Amino acid sequence: MNAEIIAVGSELLLGQIVNTNARFISQHLAGAGINVYYHTVVGDNPDRLKSAIEIAEDRSDLIIFTGGLGPTKDDLTKETIAKHIGKELVFDENALESIEAYFKKTNRQMTENNRKQALVLEGSYVLANDHGMAPGMVVESKRHVYMLLPGPPKEMEPMFIEYGLTALSLQVKSNDKIVSRVLRFFGIGEAALETEIIDLIDSQSNPTIAPLAGDGEVTLRLTAKHQDHDTAIKMLDEVEQKISARVGQFLYGYNNTSLVEELSKVLKAKNVTIGAAESLTGGMFQKELTSVPGASSILKGGVVCYTNEVKHQVLKVKQETIDMYGVVSEQCALELAENVSSLVGADIGISFTGVAGPDEQEGKPVGTVYIGLSIQGRPGVVEKVILAGSREANRTRAVKFGYYYLLKHLKESQNA
Numbered sequence: 001m002n003a004e005i006i007a008v009g010s011e012l013l014l015g016q017i018v019n020t021n022a023r024f025i026s027q028h029l030a031g032a033g034i035n036v037y038y039h040t041v042v043g044d045n046p047d048r049l050k051s052a053i054e055i056a057e058d059r060s061d062l063i064i065f066t067g068g069l070g071p072t073k074d075d076l077t078k079e080t081i082a083k084h085i086g087k088e089l090v091f092d093e094n095a096l097e098s099i100e101a102y103f104k105k106t107n108r109q110m111t112e113n114n115r116k117q118a119l120v121l122e123g124s125y126v127l128a129n130d131h132g133m134a135p136g137m138v139v140e141s142k143r144h145v146y147m148l149l150p151g152p153p154k155e156m157e158p159m160f161i162e163y164g165l166t167a168l169s170l171q172v173k174s175n176d177k178i179v180s181r182v183l184r185f186f187g188i189g190e191a192a193l194e195t196e197i198i199d200l201i202d203s204q205s206n207p208t209i210a211p212l213a214g215d216g217e218v219t220l221r222l223t224a225k226h227q228d229h230d231t232a233i234k235m236l237d238e239v240e241q242k243i244s245a246r247v248g249q250f251l252y253g254y255n256n257t258s259l260v261e262e263l264s265k266v267l268k269a270k271n272v273t274i275g276a277a278e279s280l281t282g283g284m285f286q287k288e289l290t291s292v293p294g295a296s297s298i299l300k301g302g303v304v305c306y307t308n309e310v311k312h313q314v315l316k317v318k319q320e321t322i323d324m325y326g327v328v329s330e331q332c333a334l335e336l337a338e339n340v341s342s343l344v345g346a347d348i349g350i351s352f353t354g355v356a357g358p359d360e361q362e363g364k365p366v367g368t369v370y371i372g373l374s375i376q377g378r379p380g381v382v383e384k385v386i387l388a389g390s391r392e393a394n395r396t397r398a399v400k401f402g403y404y405y406l407l408k409h410l411k412e413s414q415n416a
Helices: 020-031 046-057 077-085 093-105 112-118 153-169 190-203 229-250 259-270 284-289 308-313 319-325 330-344 391-415
Strands: 002-008 035-042 062-066 089-091 119-121 125-127 136-141 144-149 177-185 208-213 218-226 251-254 274-278 299-304 348-354 368-375 381-386
Touching (some): 002 046, 020 035, 020 062, 020 153, 035 046, 046 062, 046 077, 077 119, 077 144, 112 119, 119 136, 190 218, 218 229, 229 251, 274 330, 284 299, 284 391, 348 391, 368 391
Parallel strands (some): 002 035, 002 062, 274 348
Antiparallel strands (some): 089 119, 125 136, 136 144, 177 218, 348 368, 368 381
């Protein structure tokens, strides 16, 4: 069964809200063995909605609609579909009783247009709305299955999980399960990664390999289809092994994780603490690290050392270091990392100094970044990174490189 998701609502086209419903539904359909090939967004216009339905019918078996089930005049999804497939709209008594009970409970007058929300397509499988008023529904007509869901995610998501997937399981004619795995990479660009594995991408049909660039990162989504879930997992494992043999040094995690989450796991597992000296990044490293639950067990503290005076007076960077090499230097970065770990009593010190932009500094071009690392029991190291982007993008990516290099060196120390 191939599916298409049609989101109905002019507010989506105007950019007033984001269409998170399509992503949510697609993720769960994949697990049910249903392919999603198209996402469509259409405004609150019956003619344009009808046109979208006709296009979808030419290429999809299952068409899922979100939105347009409410009480107002522009909520026309049910009416348009009913007219298109030749079905009547009838009142669902359970839904009507639920709506009436809601207004009675809240001591509000129920207007006539609220009754409209209890209308469903004749002969449809009704999906109860436990978190709102308008019920959803599933109806079959000729060669297609139509599912109608409310637009608000707080209503749509529980309805789809609790009732929608069950209804669809009765329609699916394949026992195949779709299993996906996301590989997350950092330190390699999308084009470079694709070049390394282009033959694997071109030759794979099951599993498939789909590259996706993110915010300074690259991900690969591996997707396998098989009737047996364990076999699908093994298929993913085999492909991942081939990929890792070529670019595994840049692989840092899976699925919905992040660099900061992976670093937090490693620091907690090693039972070590960290302190940060941030010039270029102005506290961004610590801010993101403290967003992870349990950060108090790993982050001792840090200093935003934006001026030379603070670098010298608080973090004790030697004046001769500043005079001879400047603050945007390998030497300054190393002293900052070593001294901040001593200052806050941490096992690890990390520092950021560089040129975010828009102008060069100390003869160094915009995007020059030095990341100092002082790990207890190991010689201090400094990683130099050259970034290209806006001031804010350079600062954000510098933090990511900080996480990446810390992970890299901590893993190296573990394997040494």
